[in-house]
Amino acid sequence: MRDDAARVLFCAEPWQASAVGGAGRDLRLGLPLFLAEALRFGTDARAVVMRTPVPEPERFPGAAMIVRTAVAPEGEASIRVRVLDPSGVVVSETVREAHDEAMVAAVLEGLPRVCMDAVASSGIRQVWSSVSRPPSGVALVSYVRGQRACLRVSDEAVPATADATSVADRRNDVRSILTGLGSLATSTSETFPALLFFGALLAAHDVGSPVVGELRLQANARCTIATDPHDPIYAMSALVLRIFGDRDTSERRMDKLRALDDPMMHRWVARVAAIA
Incomplete structure (x- = not known):
């Protein structure tokens, strides 16, 4: 741009x-x-x-x-x-x-x-994009709601001094958001719902949410069907697998991404590899 x-x-x-x-x-x-x-x-x-x-x-x-x-x-x-x-x-x-x-x-x-x-x-011109393909039907409603819900994962953090009820309510809210986005992502092969789910998972991981581990099966299911290194989900999965501790699979995927003639992908791999 x-x-x-x-x-x-x-x-x-x-x-x-x-x-x-x-x-x-x-x-x-x-x-x-x-x-x-x-x-x-x-x-x-x-x-x-x-x-x-x-x-x-x-x-x-x-x-x-x-x-x-x-x-x-x-x-x-x-x-x-x-x-x-x-x-x-x-x-x-x-x-x-x-x-x-x-x-x-x-x-x-x-x-x-x-x-x-x-x-x-x-004077704004329309362009064609092969990437932009949100879900259709009622799944689109969940996708639009999910975009805001994804932000809530990180935006509405509960302070360390919060009472036990507030902490539990917040944990249940994050669990509901992630579960809903995971169901949407695994119900279709389209790219955007999976990217939204992975983004919410990473946001929750960054703020230390304890419910992230509960979504491992859904995340693995969506990562598994992404087998083409040119697929954005394949590249994202290298990071997602890493936060779940599956470094071996993550490394194999990064090796395939390194083999691509794509400088932007090489920068992405370097950033993922830097994560402990």
Whole structure:
């Protein structure tokens, strides 16, 4: 990507100042991540994501376009996407109603195209990517929620002084996130769900979560079916296997990655090899 690529900023915003709870919160905060990912692989623009909701008056100097998303409170399943120019003028507004998981999935599948068409007015060009292929159907809803849930693994750490109930609740939340992402990753051969699962595992490992070891079987199952060194999952598995202590398999995979004529892969292998 060029250093001077146009920046498109993505953020969630409140829906009429009403709170969104439960799984709706992960959908609301996962939607900007999902659309930013689609734009990153589907255009020549640079996607920037705000990790918390941003109120309406906020301005973003340097952004070519701003994409604001909102999810209605539970019981009013609607999704809104607004694309604004730098001065705050609305270029495009899309509102879709969805009252079950299948309807939400259908809405989500169409939103990347809506965003890319809207930002094209600022000169952003669409490009073809062989990598970008998120899951379809109801699995897509889990994937979008999972993007935010993955961040929660590392963002919402419990302080060392927390009481036993808070620690147990946090551990159960991380276990639920990882188990759900693992089920999604092992239910398909597509790349993005596996990368999301592995990313959440690594984030949990980095913060010292004790539940990571419980996901070894799911992680091994997804690593095993990745047999092509050109597959991003194969490269990622070299690191994932390492955190589970399977250094022999990790080393064999890194040897095959070193044999590729790919400087970026060689840098990746060097970083993985540096992990004790």
